[in-house]
Amino acid sequence: MVNALVIRRNTQLEKAQRALRAAQYVRMSTDFQRYSIQNQAAAIAAYAQQRNLTIVRTYVDEGRSGLRIKGRPGLIELIEDVQSGTADFDHILVYDVSRWGRFQDVDESAHYEFVCKRNGIKVAYCAEQFENDGSLVSSVVKNIKRVMAAEYSRELGVKVHTGQSRVAALGYRVGGPLTFGLRRELIDESAGPKGRLKKGERKALQTDRVRLQPGSEEETAIVKWIFHQFVVERKSYSQIARELNQAKITNQGRPWSGAMIRIILVNENYIGNIVYNRTTRPIGQKLISNPRDRWIRGLAFIDPIVDPKLFARAQKILAERRIQIPEDQMLLRLRTALHRKGKLSWTIIDNTPGLPAASTYWEHFGTLRKIYSLLGYDPSRYCDWIDSRVYWSDVLVKHATQVAEALTIDQKANAVVEQNGAGLMANGKLRITFLVARHLPKRNPSPQWRARRGKISAGVLIVFRLNELNKGIKDYVVIPASWGTGAYVALSDKVLAREKAVRVDSLDEVIREIKTRLMETDHAVPTKPSRQNKRRKLSRSKTKNGGGRH
Numbered sequence: 001m002v003n004a005l006v007i008r009r010n011t012q013l014e015k016a017q018r019a020l021r022a023a024q025y026v027r028m029s030t031d032f033q034r035y036s037i038q039n040q041a042a043a044i045a046a047y048a049q050q051r052n053l054t055i056v057r058t059y060v061d062e063g064r065s066g067l068r069i070k071g072r073p074g075l076i077e078l079i080e081d082v083q084s085g086t087a088d089f090d091h092i093l094v095y096d097v098s099r100w101g102r103f104q105d106v107d108e109s110a111h112y113e114f115v116c117k118r119n120g121i122k123v124a125y126c127a128e129q130f131e132n133d134g135s136l137v138s139s140v141v142k143n144i145k146r147v148m149a150a151e152y153s154r155e156l157g158v159k160v161h162t163g164q165s166r167v168a169a170l171g172y173r174v175g176g177p178l179t180f181g182l183r184r185e186l187i188d189e190s191a192g193p194k195g196r197l198k199k200g201e202r203k204a205l206q207t208d209r210v211r212l213q214p215g216s217e218e219e220t221a222i223v224k225w226i227f228h229q230f231v232v233e234r235k236s237y238s239q240i241a242r243e244l245n246q247a248k249i250t251n252q253g254r255p256w257s258g259a260m261i262r263i264i265l266v267n268e269n270y271i272g273n274i275v276y277n278r279t280t281r282p283i284g285q286k287l288i289s290n291p292r293d294r295w296i297r298g299l300a301f302i303d304p305i306v307d308p309k310l311f312a313r314a315q316k317i318l319a320e321r322r323i324q325i326p327e328d329q330m331l332l333r334l335r336t337a338l339h340r341k342g343k344l345s346w347t348i349i350d351n352t353p354g355l356p357a358a359s360t361y362w363e364h365f366g367t368l369r370k371i372y373s374l375l376g377y378d379p380s381r382y383c384d385w386i387d388s389r390v391y392w393s394d395v396l397v398k399h400a401t402q403v404a405e406a407l408t409i410d411q412k413a414n415a416v417v418e419q420n421g422a423g424l425m426a427n428g429k430l431r432i433t434f435l436v437a438r439h440l441p442k443r444n445p446s447p448q449w450r451a452r453r454g455k456i457s458a459g460v461l462i463v464f465r466l467n468e469l470n471k472g473i474k475d476y477v478v479i480p481a482s483w484g485t486g487a488y489v490a491l492s493d494k495v496l497a498r499e500k501a502v503r504v505d506s507l508d509e510v511i512r513e514i515k516t517r518l519m520e521t522d523h524a525v526p527t528k529p530s531r532q533n534k535r536r537k538l539s540r541s542k543t544k545n546g547g548g549r550h
Contacts (some may be wrong), residue, residue, distance in 0.1 A: 022091035023057035040095040047126035060483030068104040096127045097145040102153040106146040168276035171298040173210040183217040211301040237261040270306040396422040449491040476501040511530040
């Protein structure tokens, strides 16, 4: 029996009701009063009242740039609802053309409006002086408005860059993360100190300025030690980082890496200089490096932490490393190192003075196996994994980025990818690290996998177990970072079954598992799954070798 109180879909009554229902889309990129969410909503409400429309849905993007659709969950959800047919309204109300977006390609803005129109939903710009009725006049004016919105962002970017360049030339700090051993001090327009800014804090007044100050005595001593080790002791980046980590000295809570050491060695802040405009990112484009003659230098309000002469010696050493060496000379130096060391490896190449970095050899000759064959060197160690290390490092970075984007869009979480690209921090609470476990040669009856996790002991590990050829991903394992002891993690099927680890077959399932753990973390629930919860858990294997499916 049909319920007379239920309005059936696609009937005249249902269509009539939809025709009076509207959704509003509001966006702001900064907290200017003119474009505040409340002001936009008020103008949209007045527009809806004049036309007897009822606002039934609100899609919001707060603090979001209009340059692209990426990172705008409100607009993404709106377009998805329209395309999927779940939208229960026939109108979308937007404050003006610029709130829809300041896309640098105006065709992109038109495309999203066309998607709505194709699905029978009209887009209205409430504060504009034209009616978006498809007429020739409205189409021309609307496209002019789109060009104006895009041009506004471009001109604003030029003005901001010009202003920041002038501020940097005066010796003040202009954005960007601080390196080790430095602090930010806020001063007023008369150069009076107003206190130090903590991580994440910003100045509140446009007339205020930020200048650099030395960090603690312990940190400045470590900076000086790093330069001494590099210049006088001639130690490599990785050697210096290793010694700092062994001494349990962290870089703002993170373990040191060779890349971090290099960043310190080239940073002119330590000799009292501000350097700006090393790189530029044009609107909607990739980051590009600028030539040195376009760099902007200013004298910072900070006494040098490092002796300028010692800093100059460090730059000379770094410049010598960048000198172009003929390939035959590169091989000759490597052959000399082989005779001296008796063996070669990625680490030995990186740590041997006078040799280009191992990555440089990789770029010139290909894999280490090819390099060894050119030298007539037959390493006894198993090299397949070394050959593919760069490839799997890229895979880790891509997976970490995908997970971060999913958490940001779906959970509205603050997911920040770490500097090395192989991990992320979610909401400042849950650290997620990605590892690759290679399939080991068959020395045992059951398959064995091993991943190097170093000194990571907090958060969650997402481990990719590779297939027998170590050429593809077999499955994913989600385990706490406290799993086992030592620098390596063993991940045989027997161990996973015994410990009831979470094993899944796709990245989507990994993302769902992380979302669950993040929600548990936000509600102060331990991240380790309970034994009663058997969702996606490995059961104990009944096969002879104790292995799961392969």
